[in-house]
């Protein structure tokens with residue numbers, strides 16, 4: 001199979017280029033394995049990866065125009081020649097490795113941790129199965145960045161708009177029956193940018209490898225804001 | 231040489247559950263803490279833990295920590311240190327509540343309490359009925375815990391050095407550990423982190439085997455760093471093969487799948503665990519189930535055209551249970567086997583999974599080694615916790631759900647004892663320049679240009695070698711040959727060369743340094759396994775099929791210098807209860 005990968009080494013190259021490799025495929029082979037085969041031919045080819053099973057979120061990349069995790073993308077699903085590029089909109093450090101600092105800053109900005117004000121009980125804080133079910137589809141985010149780097153609003157305002165991944169986590173804590181900081185969280189999200197730059201284009205939903213739905217979460221936050229406003 | 235130096239109270243190497251729990255404690259107490267991780271913290275392999283964490287909360291069935299302790303001692307095949315096991319099982323209960331308070335989205339029971347499932351080797355009342363002790367967030371417990379701990383560290387403003395690779399420990403002539411030399415992966419710049427205390431929390435080394443549930447980053451770096459700093463590693467022969475890895479691939483199918491009622495069958499459709507563990511069946515201890523599967527296959531009852539795996543059946547549980555309780559397993563099966571486990575059985579085979587051995591520590595997570603007097607003298611300034619450490623709570627075989635517990639309890643214990651140490655040792659010690667020399671020399675060795683074998687070739691050979699010579703069943707001749715081959719391979723590394731000598735995000739250089747580490751821990755594993763002439767827990771010798779408490783109820787210590795193996799006594803005395811004496815281990 002023919003795979004074209006994005007190459008850029010800032011120590012050597014003035015501009016990026018695409019390089020073609022021919023990879024022998026095996027049944028059930030994932031893109032990550034093909035990229036490892038390419039590395040065996042050329043160890044200077046750089047990309048992040050680790051778990052190989054879609055849980056660590058290291059290997060988000062843009063494949064044939066769509067963001068995905070290489071380790072759970074079967075080669076059989078891809079049309080040739082396969083074009084592999086770094087996640088869009090982020091500064092490239094080297095080859096497929098991008099600088100994700102802005103993405104992490106936005107995550108940290110939504111106070112992604114449980115806030116309790118009442119004294120803690122000796123045992124668990126009780127939560128019904130139904131209350132717990134509201135966290136499904138939210139807490140599973142692996143911070144791969146596929147969504148935010150597919151979001152036009154994040155491309156244009158990565159410093160001001162939180163982006164889908166961070167907003168999904170903002171909702172994860174708003175939705176948690178144990179959290180006691182709803183008002184502060186909503187106040188912090190107010191203003192024209194942090195939340196409201198989302199125009200419901202749904203690119204984020206289309207690419208999330210964990211099948212999470214940031215657009216819906218953003219909608220819930222907006223509803224809750226409206227509710228609180230009246 | 232213009233090396234940059236930074237100074238901290240505590241340097242924590244590793245941002246998995248162990249490192250982050252230690253960091254949380256120290257950062258909350260306003261110490262200057264640096265957490266160094268070669269990957270962004272939430273990419274640490276704790277994220278992959280599925281089934282859950284054990285604590286005798288008694289939310290589903292009657293339970294108490296003493297029963298948990300009995301199961302752990304028995305599971306360890308009586309090689310675990312009973313003082314450490316008592317500590318862990320007692321601490322389990324407040325630890326899980328603390329996690330819940332921190333935000334971990336545990337699954338819930340109808341009464342609002344934390345959901346607990348059945349796991350292997352867990353009993354009520356000292357060997358009675360099956361217990362339900364494993365607290366779960368669906369089958370994504372590790373993810374839930376790791377992300378929550380990272381989030382709480384954001385709140386505590388812990389100082390993170392992300393994508394920074396620790397190369398080696400700094401240790402002065404008096405044996406005090408003074409920090410580490412690290413490499414910023416993005417810039418390729420080395421950096422000296424001087425610290426009053428250093429905690430190794432670098433996780434496991436499954437990458438030394440060809441087929442493993444462990445991530446690419448699990449290369450035993452901390453253990454090898456300890457070895458190179460003159461510290462021994464303990465009980466490395468005890469490497470756990472998880473019974474149910476995805477056949478041919480290695481991804482884990484959690485024991486929780488059997489905990490929810492799944493069971494194994496062979497080619498004849500027989501539920502073969504009935505023959506190996508008539509009471510506990512599929513929830514016998516992992517070493518027992520892994521050996522049973524390999525035996526079935528060796529005797530020709532494996533499934534598939536090559537008779538090389540067995541089947542794990544879940545379809546009788548109903549799509550509801552499977553999809554609600556095991557959503558991650560459903561994903562793995564869909565992606566890697568193209569099946570829905572609620573409809574079709576999963577093809578499984580034992581897979582390298584977990585290191586019971588590691589850097590020897592005491593209950594306070596202080597690294598201990600025989601130096602002058604007695605086998606357990608603290609190495610000043612050095613701590614270890616998590617999978618890279620050996621306290622030893624798992625002895626010869628770890629029970630499922632006890633590792634997440636271990637990393638949390640002893641990660642926090644490290645934080646606590648570091649606070650004590652800092653109050654007694656408030657000042658930095660001077661760093662003699664020559665302590666850096668051997669480390670810089672190792673870095674320079676990989677800077678040599680010219681022709682030579684590539685790293686990935688040597689690494690692939692190493693992983694194959696370990697799988698062939700140190701697998702589920704072992705014998706003297708196979709392992710002796712393995713040691714010989716590994717010595718040859720170690721020499722090959724001297725002649726291996728990098729072709730890429732660039733600075734910026736050079737992953738090839740990192741993999742070369744990791745290969746050095748893998749070879750060291752591989753040798754420790756093989757040497758200890760060859761030395762131990764008995765079968766205990768995960769270490770099964772065909773030539774010594776019985777456990778031998780007279781000669782071998784002792785830990786092994788391995789030193790890098792001369793590949794030396796020595797013995798160390800087991801701590802059989804718990805803290806407050808009576809000791810559990812060794813008994814025949816039946817399930």
Ligand SMILES: Cc1cc2nc3c(=O)[nH]c(=O)nc-3n(C[C@H](O)[C@H](O)[C@H](O)COP(=O)(O)OP(=O)(O)OC[C@H]3O[C@@H](n4cnc5c(N)ncnc54)[C@H](O)[C@@H]3O)c2cc1C
Pocket residue numbers: 243244245246247248249266267268269271274275276277278279280281282283284371372394395396397431432433434443444445447448451452482484583584615616617618630631632633634635637
């Ligand atoms: C697939 C799978 C499922 C599991 N399921 C369960 C379960 O259900 N229950 C249970 O109890 N246990 C389970 N375990 C075991 C348990 O998850 C691990 O033993 C545990 O998470 C290890 O945690 P840790 O903090 O020690 O290390 P890790 O989480 O592996 O973290 C290691 C850290 O060290 C860093 N690091 C390593 N080397 C360097 C270096 N040279 N420089 C800088 N940083 C470095 C890494 O970046 C990482 O941050 C499972 C294991 C696997 C593989």
Ligand code: SF4
Pocket residue numbers: 150151152153154163164197198199200201202203204205214215218
């Ligand atoms: S729905 Fe909102 S967050 Fe998602 S891609 Fe569109 S603008 Fe971005």
Ligand code: SF4
Pocket residue numbers: 140141142143144145146147148164165168207208209210211212214
């Ligand atoms: S929401 Fe989905 S795509 Fe976005 S970071 Fe999380 S897992 Fe990745």
Ligand code: FES
Pocket residue numbers: 049050051052053054055056057058059069070071072
């Ligand atoms: S390698 Fe971990 S998500 Fe792909």
